[in-house]
Amino acid sequence: MSARATDERSGARSTHRAVPREKALTRQAEDYLKVIYEIEQGGSPAATTDIAEQLGIAAASVSGMLQRLARLGLVKVERYRGARLSASGRLIALQLIRRHRIIESFLVTKLGYGWDDVHEEAERLEHAASADLVDRMADALGNPTADPHGAPIPTAAGRVDERRLSSIADLPIGARARVVRMSDRDPELLRYLKKRGIVPGAILRLVEREPFDGPISLTVGRAKQSIGATAAAAVYVEKLARTDR
């Protein structure tokens, strides 16, 4: 394959590297692995269309890339049936997620970024930051176990809490719950929720739910709120017994 030039993190032009590293992936390939991981967390293999939608590209492009990733041993593809990560693909995905979440934490804690506004920046930096840098950031933060949105940070070895949480949308009426984490995707939505007191750690009770994805009423502290189904689906909670704290 020789030293052709799409190798990014390997630093082809920087001098004196004894060990050549095991061939860096492109940014795109990394992104595929990450979204496949995320989709797989839902329980089933990642469908072509779902991957395409997450990445904002055409389904046909995904078919092509999946073959390449399969050739590299990073995913297993069953034709017409979706992809799942191999062990090595999974490790890479988790390392990326680790990077992403540590970078987000660092930006918020050390550089004054808003909680709701770091996703995009981290999305780019995660592909450029070395493992060493990420470890240093983690150290500077005291090795946190969750990012500012409450998402767990995988270890360098790829261990992570994969417990499935239910979202507000799934909560039965009357239930009390603690907000554990929320999706970091949409800054607008995060700002909206924050303004309503819905942040990791908040305790809320579900009061009522209108049918047909209608508004959901809940109390946060002693304030009453009513939010839409889409917003509710982005908030993950842990159910509390009536007696809890």
Add this chain to the structure above:
Amino acid sequence: MSARATDERSGARSTHRAVPREKALTRQAEDYLKVIYEIEQGGSPAATTDIAEQLGIAAASVSGMLQRLARLGLVKVERYRGARLSASGRLIALQLIRRHRIIESFLVTKLGYGWDDVHEEAERLEHAASADLVDRMADALGNPTADPHGAPIPTAAGRVDERRLSSIADLPIGARARVVRMSDRDPELLRYLKKRGIVPGAILRLVEREPFDGPISLTVGRAKQSIGATAAAAVYVEKLARTDR
């Protein structure tokens, strides 16, 4: 051109951006601009071979890319005669250099990186960091005007001290000089020089120079040193009058 996928910093998949930004360049294109800028600092247009050598690629590849950059209005190419940056190309190059130097400073000051070991990391991050992030880093550092190697940091608007410095290699015998900056390229070389007390701010006197690129003898403080021509060429100094401090 539609939303094809080589746009990096524009964040095609992240939502809610009102102003679409003026079309991000690829990493490679940015690197070309930076290298051209650096070569041009030597006084003449950047020759194809020089660019190729700096980037570690074949000269033929450079010919191709120069045409693309010319088409984008970032360089002016005279056939068989080299390239120079246009005003807009220059601005981009300077913004990259600004990023690079601020990132290096940040890594050293805030994350405990060695002075001699940040180049490679910065080289990758400079393409991923947003202007906002870089400004925040600069603020956190108190808006420094030089990076850890003594290189001046351009302003966001692209102003920078372009004064040409002489290197130790050009110094006349007997001259006293203060080290202003040194090339950040080679960590090994930097470590070597640091161990000998040759760092930005150090005062030295040139004692003797052997011909044919032979060793150069100098005093640093009261220690005597003898270094090779290559090492000497990486150290830039400011001549001092005998009376200066």
Add this chain to the structure above:
DNA sequence: GAAATAAGTTAGTTCGTACTAACTTATTGT
């Protein structure tokens, strides 16, 4: 000033990553 050498360019190829259009396989609703 012509021959030798160095520098630069063009042509043709490859690979990654996207695209659209056309086709095939699965799933679903009656």
Add this chain to the structure above:
DNA sequence: ACAATAAGTTAGTACGAACTAACTTATTTC
């Protein structure tokens, strides 16, 4: 059970960015 629809794949194309080989233009040297 089978037609309609949805999901997925292949084929063909484009572009960026690299490569080698062959050729052209500049520069140097005798």
